Amino acid sequence: MQDDEEALKQVYTTTRGGQGPRFVSQLTREAFALVLAGGRGSRLKQLTDWRSKPAVPFAGKFRIIDFTLSNCINSGIRRIGVATQYKSQSLIHHLQRGWGFLDGRLNEFIDLLPAQQQLGEEWYKGTADAVFQNLDMLRRNHPKYVVVLAGDHVYKMDYGRMLAFHVAEQADLTVACMEVPREEASAFGIISVNDDWRVTRFTEKPKDPEAMPGKPERALVSMGVYVFNASFLFEQVIRDSDDPASSHDFGKDVIPHIVQRYRVFAHDFAESCVGGQEGRPYWKDVGTLDAYWEANMDIVHVIPELNLYDNNWPIWTYQEQLPPAKFIFDDEDRRGKAIDSIVSGGCIVSGAAVRRSLLFSDVRIDERSVVEDSVILPKVRIGRHAVVKRAILDKRCRIPDGMRIGVDRAEDARRFHVTERGITLVTPEMLGQQVHGVR
DSSP states (O other): OOOHHHHHHHHHHHHOOOOSOOOHHHHHHHHHHHHHOOOOGGGGGGGGGGSSSGEEETTTTEEHHHHHHHHHHHTTEEEEEEOOTTTTTHHHHHHHHHSSOOOOOTTEEEEEEEEOOOTTOOOOOOOHHHHHHHHHHHHHHHOOEEEESSSSSEEBBHHHHHHHHHHHHHHHEEEEEEEGGGGGGGSSSEEETTTOOOOEEESSSOOOOOOOBTTTTTEEEEEEEEEEHHHHHHHHHHHHOOOOOOOOOOIIIIIIHHHSSOOOEEEEETBBBBBGGGOOOOEEEEESHHHHHHHHHHHSSSSSSSOOOOSSSOOOOOOOOOOOOOEEEEEEEEEEEESSSSHHHHHEESOOEEEEEEEEEEEEETTOOEEEEEEEEEEEOOTTTTTEEEEEEEEOOOOOOOOOOOOOOHHHHHSSSSSOOOEEOTGGGOOOOOSOOOO
């Protein structure tokens, strides 16, 4: 056993810092990934009125959850459960259409785990309770390790390297972490570590985050990516379930309890991230409209921080069959064009100008309209002589001829939702267009 651990440490050491081959081995085959995808994401405002946060469209053709699921597949973890709860139909539909390629004959699968009140009359009460309510399913699959993941973050990560670190350190729990500016850290769980990266304290969303040693302007935050020894996880969520004072959340309750009593280590995301530009790890919690807009704009940049054009670590999704994008008319005042933009399949830019924007599938923009610095979700129709700037247009919006969005902030605030940074969210309901059933 000792020889195996030493060999494992040697293999892990050769892969640190993103060098060397991916660590896809017996560890990933013995792991089960549980993706927590039940949250609304209320800070995304009306964008999640009809869908959960993991189901929100992102980067032209994907959903946010596709990044976590693709990390699993690319890392070699092919036994996956997705726990759903809030307005999950859109998410379930997407997973059924786009993620049915795994082969159950090889014990590869994605299981949908809606809150079913199997152990009482409560829905999922917190992240730890979501695991507790699915213990029977987890036990049936006999994993040695359970990788607990959030389904609402955007990043590319090799979980195999984190598993290798977890085993090499003989940890009970390993928490993925990354550095962020201290002024931004209060939105996350803060991790304190010693020189060996063993966690000494875990504080959930403190008002005054603790700085990293030697880096007074930086803090070490949890990414919501956890590796547990399976038997240890089962013990801890059962214990937590029996605690009437607990809110049954990993960050607030379970991890702070574990840190003081067991071997908990922090894993530096920089050692397992994939495809970051110039060595900068890319991870985004697109939890606000401003963050969502900014992350989509990151993709549009000439050299994006998150590389979607990476054949070695593809992002999988449902691929709708659509014709190629089309640009028509070439008159001086009616020229179909897109500059520094991403335009998805099925789009027609008809004598309009698109600049620094991201168009999802099946978008139509009519003549002499202008779209700049905007995120346009699928099946949007923009009429003639319209102006759209610094905006997010939700799926199926119909923008009338001549409407101006992102030009007059006071006018936008009366009709739509305007963020602190001046990004305007427009949904069909705000336009008086009822596309979600009968009222």
